[in-house]
Amino acid sequence: MQGVHHVVCHDCPFEGLYESARTATGARKNHEHKRNHRVSYLEIDRPEPLPGV
Numbered sequence: 001m002q003g004v005h006h007v008v009c010h011d012c013p014f015e016g017l018y019e020s021a022r023t024a025t026g027a028r029k030n031h032e033h034k035r036n037h038r039v040s041y042l043e044i045d046r047p048e049p050l051p052g053v
């Protein structure tokens with residue numbers, strides 16, 4: 001089972017869910033470079049349907 005990669009910024013509302021670690025890392029680095037914000041990256045092992053989908 002593939003995990004979900006959660007990227008969230010501590011300095012603005014930027015947040016994203018990615019199925020690929022490479023995409024998640026790219027989005028995180030891109031945001032850090034562009035905005036100079038602190039961005040957290042988490043891997044969620046058990047993907048579950050998003051509420052309301």
Ligand SMILES: [Zn+2]
Nearest residue numbers: 009012014037
């Ligand atoms: Zn930010």
